[in-house]
Amino acid sequence: MxxxxxxxxxxxxxxxxxxxxxxxxxxxxxxxxxxxxxxxxxxxxxxxxxxxxxxxxxxxxxxxxxxxxxxxxxxxxxxxxxxxxxxxxxxxxxxxxxxxxxxxxxxxxxxxxxxTAAPDGTVLIAGTGAIAAQVRDLRLDRVADGHGWLLGDAGSGFWLGREAVRRLLADLDRAATPGELARRVLAELTGSPEVAERFRTTADAVVQAVTRRPPVELARLAPLVVTAAREGEPVATSLITEAAALLAESVSRIRPAGATDPVVLGGGLLTGDTPLAEAVRPELARRWPDAPLCTAxxxxxxxxxxxxxxxxxxxxxxxxxxxxxxxxx
Amino acid sequence: MxxxxxxxxxxxxxxxxxxxxxxxxxxxxxxxxxxxxxxxxxxxxxxxxxxxxxxxxxxxxxxxxxxxxxxxxxxxxxxxxxxxxxxxxxxxxxxxxxxxxxxxxxxxxxxxxxxTAAPDGTVLIAGTGAIAAQVRDLRLDRVADGHGWLLGDAGSGFWLGREAVRRLLADLDRAATPGELARRVLAELTGSPEVAERFRTTADAVVQAVTRRPPVELARLAPLVVTAAREGEPVATSLITEAAALLAESVSRIRPAGATDPVVLGGGLLTGDTPLAEAVRPELARRWPDAPLCTAxxxxxxxxxxxxxxxxxxxxxxxxxxxxxxxxx
Incomplete structure (x- = not known):
């Protein structure tokens, strides 16, 4: 030794x-x-x-x-x-x-x-926030997104949580019965999945529950989206698909077309067989068909x-x- | 008298x-x-x-x-x-x-x-925020959006300002020379339209300039988008088009298909011959061809x-x- x-x-x-x-x-x-x-x-x-x-x-x-x-x-x-x-x-x-x-x-x-041990490649991380970076000779080179929840973090846990609430509010505006994901978000935020007789009362309660906390805590709702997507819930599935496209778009800001060096997926939402990792892999494979996709x-x-x-x-x-x-x- | x-x-x-x-x-x-x-x-x-x-x-x-x-x-x-x-x-x-x-x-x-003097109709307001409401017998009935900048206000002045910054950050991530609107936004936020040798330095300065102020002050950038759109700047024009579609979508959450009662446009971004009013009118006319469009x-x-x-x-x-x-x- x-x-x-x-x-x-x-x-x-x-x-x-x-x-x-x-x-x-x-x-x-x-x-x-x-x-x-x-x-x-x-x-x-x-x-x-x-x-x-x-x-x-x-x-x-x-x-x-x-x-x-x-x-x-x-x-x-x-x-x-x-x-x-x-x-x-x-x-x-x-x-x-x-x-x-x-x-x-x-x-x-x-x-x-x-x-990966490869000195050159790309890393894409999605957790509470989201960032993509080029690596050159094992140093960070160009970076995309990572701009924080107010201006960036597209496709991140914050993004998934915020969009889940926005879909719920759209249901309530339309006086439509919330779907399964929306009901779970409603229960998490207000303590009950039930909608008041006046839909606007529930919408206002949702907005108040969110704005009482720091905005970044919207990321706490991301696991609800992930779980619902695993069950095939349609709104959760579409949010995961949209998030995957946004993450791939961030990568495309810095990674050259035709690159064949590896892409490493990291962060809580992309490590392991998560729905977001499953959705982002084909997006990346479509753009960079010859690149190995690795997991942090x-x-x-x-x-x-x-x-x-x-x-x-x-x-x-x-x-x-x-x-x-x-x-x- | x-x-x-x-x-x-x-x-x-x-x-x-x-x-x-x-x-x-x-x-x-x-x-x-x-x-x-x-x-x-x-x-x-x-x-x-x-x-x-x-x-x-x-x-x-x-x-x-x-x-x-x-x-x-x-x-x-x-x-x-x-x-x-x-x-x-x-x-x-x-x-x-x-x-x-x-x-x-x-x-x-x-x-x-x-x-309008009509007792029934719809009002759509876009200023710092955005809200649409049905009016029944001159009382507010159902409401769409107005959920505030964190969760809603789609197509509002806040939205235009935030999206203008996001487009600028996307340019900087791509190491692309910012366009005319992006340069004006950059100058407004950092005091100079010039990009540092390292694009990320400028991107970080932009994020810091925005996060130093209350988020809602992003609406202060909306006049830059409006002015650039009047001049035909392509990014500004596409943001105005997108904002108009979002505002019309908010109206569609509450206004029945085929309704013929009036729609009143209000708020600083829709009162007068603004680019957003010009863009939202055909969106509304397409959905409700027989409705009078009025201005607050x-x-x-x-x-x-x-x-x-x-x-x-x-x-x-x-x-x-x-x-x-x-x-x-």
């Missing part, structure tokens, strides 16, 4: 995951802590979760063996531009006993690397791989990728 | 207008004051503007001659449900020396009545007419409408 260890971290809004691996692909430890997005939670709290996840992954590992590290997180650019945030991360790194340098990358790059996997392992591949003793990064992320092979 | 006087008020977000008229159609006075929407400005301030406009309209008129009044405002239902707000309006009414009762109606009904006029005069028509001595309300609102005839 190689003496050299690398650590990778995937810091997301709801959880932080760490992995410590050897250069021959042995996983020595993993760690998990709370959400640590420095933009939404503040850099100090993010650094605290980073430290907790690191310590768990390094339990029983001599930190002097760790030669490289990589952190993937949303808003990486903002962290790097913020001296205080960077200092908080440096302290956590050093408090974990680590003396080696670490790199910070955007979560989109780490998601990409979790799905273990972000912490991918971050560890990104850290390892710059070490001189890693002569075959593709082989190491296959060991660390076998599902992507 | 009739001794009997009626007063009408049209309370909007940016101005309050009052008119005092006789039952034979003579305008005795008009008044104007600041915006008085009780929902956005508070009922006390709205009542203050109401009083200022009333006093101006009644200068030189013995208030004992006033036999009826009508106030049109957005959020009329909320005012009527709020005892404190209602009390503030009662005080302003009495402080103006008025002893007669007054009615409160939604601004949509007053806009409708400013365009003087809201204060329409409110006065609504007050007058319930008085027993008004035997021909249509004739009075023609005197008070000659443009609608």
């Amino acid at each position: 190689s003496d050299t260890v690398v650590v990778g971290l995937d810091i997301g809004g709801t959880s932080t995951r760490a992995a410590a691996v050897t250069l021959d692909g042995v996983r020595l430890g993993t760690g998990r802590a709370g959400g640590g997005n420095p933009t939404s939670h503040g850099a100090d709290r993010a650094a605290g979760e980073l430290l907790a996840a690191l310590r768990a992954a390094l339990a029983g590992v001599d930190p002097a063996r760790v030669r490289a590290g990589c952190i993937g997180l949303a808003g990486a650019g903002r962290l790097l531009a913020d001296p205080q945030g960077r200092a908080a991360f440096d302290r956590a790194w050093s408090d974990a006993g680590l003396r080696c340098p670490y790199a910070v990358h955007g979560d989109a790059l780490v998601a990409y690397a979790s799905g 996997g273990d972000g912490a392992a991918a971050a560890a791989w990104l850290a390892a591949r710059d070490l001189p003793e890693v002569t075959d990064p593709t082989a190491l990728h296959a060991l660390l992320l076998p599902a992507a092979a | 009739s001794d009997t006087v009626v007063v009408g008020l049209d309370i909007g977000g940016t101005s309050t207008r009052a008119a005092a008229v006789t039952l034979d159609g003579v305008r005795l006075g008009t008044g104007r004051a600041g915006g008085g929407n009780p929902t956005s400005h508070g009922a006390d301030r709205a009542a203050g503007e109401l009083l200022a406009a009333l006093r101006a309209a009644l200068a030189g008129v013995d208030p004992a001659r006033v036999r009826a009044g009508c106030i049109g405002l957005a959020g009329a239902g909320r005012l009527l449900a709020d005892p404190q707000g209602r009390a503030a309006f009662d005080r302003a009414w009495s402080d103006a020396g008025l002893r007669c009762p007054y009615a409160v109606h939604g601004d949509a009904l007053v806009a409708y009545a400013s365009g 006029g003087d809201g204060a005069a329409a409110a006065a007419w609504l007050a007058a028509r319930d008085l027993p001595e008004v035997t021909d309300p249509t004739a009075l409408h023609a005197l008070l609102l000659p443009a609608a005839a």
Whole structure:
């Protein structure tokens, strides 16, 4: 077994995951802590979760063996531009006993690397938000969407939730009996799937229930759409189809026609056999028939791989990728 | 000249207008004051503007001659449900020396009545927001949209402004040189129509400029779309066409196929020879070929007419409408 260890971290809004691996692909430890997005939670709290996840992954590992590290997180650019945030991360790194340098990358790059070892390709992520990015030599290049819920995130969980409410409101405006998805959305928002005698009363209650919360929480309704689409509910199915077309359109803004390098699908709505992944795959295959379509996997392992591949003793990064992320092979 | 006087008020977000008229159609006075929407400005301030406009309209008129009044405002239902707000309006009414009762109606009904004397019809309003309503016997009946910028207002000024920014962001994502409308939107938001060497830098600056302000202020960009559409700019023209289709769709949610009663167009984007009015007229004419299309006029005069028509001595309300609102005839 190689003496050299690398650590990778995937810091997301709801959880932080760490992995410590050897250069021959042995996983020595993993760690998990709370959400640590420095933009939404503040850099100090993010650094605290980073430290907790690191310590768990390094339990029983001599930190002097760790030669490289990589952190993937949303808003990486903002962290790097913020001296205080960077200092908080440096302290956590050093408090974990680590003396080696670490790199910070955007979560989109780490998601990409979790799905393929190819240095060039495209990543498409749909979760609460939605973003597509070109990857060139394992660096993020051009980006499409990711503009946030007010101006973008087309085809995202926010988009699905908002459109589900808009379809419900259209039913109520028309004084039409809401369909199955609309009834579930109504129940989630108002506590009851029943419509008042005056349809407008229910429509106003729906609008009030939504506007009481931060707009981005409309994404909480996306699982209702996903579940209903799995059951073949027609409105949910059409929303998923529309979202898939919007996501493919975002990709087409940055990915050249005829490209044959891989496309990695990531984010909660595209990882696994979700209805949105099933709908977006043919959209992408139609536009780029010769491109492999991959699925994002273990972000912490991918971050560890990104850290390892710059070490001189890693002569075959593709082989190491296959060991660390076998599902992507 | 009739001794009997009626007063009408049209309370909007940016101005309050009052008119005092006789039952034979003579305008005795008009008044104007600041915006008085009780929902956005508070009922006390709205009542203050109401009083200022009333006093101006009644200068030189013995208030004992006033036999009826009508106030049109957005959020009329909320005012009527709020005892404190209602009390503030009662005080302003009495402080103006008025002893007669007054009615409160939604601004949509007053806009409708400013365009036609027909008791039944449809009103479509597009300003910052967008709403359509059926009118039955000069009461608001079913309503479509008006659900606010987050969930509705399809085809409104907010919608035009947001879509103009989204088209600009799509250009920047594609690394395409922005067109004329996009350049104007960019200049309005960032102070310069020039794109940075890295397109994403400009896209991020655009998103930040928008998210620094309340979302509804996207409606401030609508005049850029209107002006560019007048000049034939292709993106602006396509946004106006799309907005017109959305507005007509909202009307179709509530207006029966084959209806022949009038449709009144109101709100800043539809009053006069605006590009949106020009685009929405054929959409409506296609769906309801036998319906007269009218344009909203003087809201204060329409409110006065609504007050007058319930008085027993008004035997021909249509004739009075023609005197008070000659443009609608």
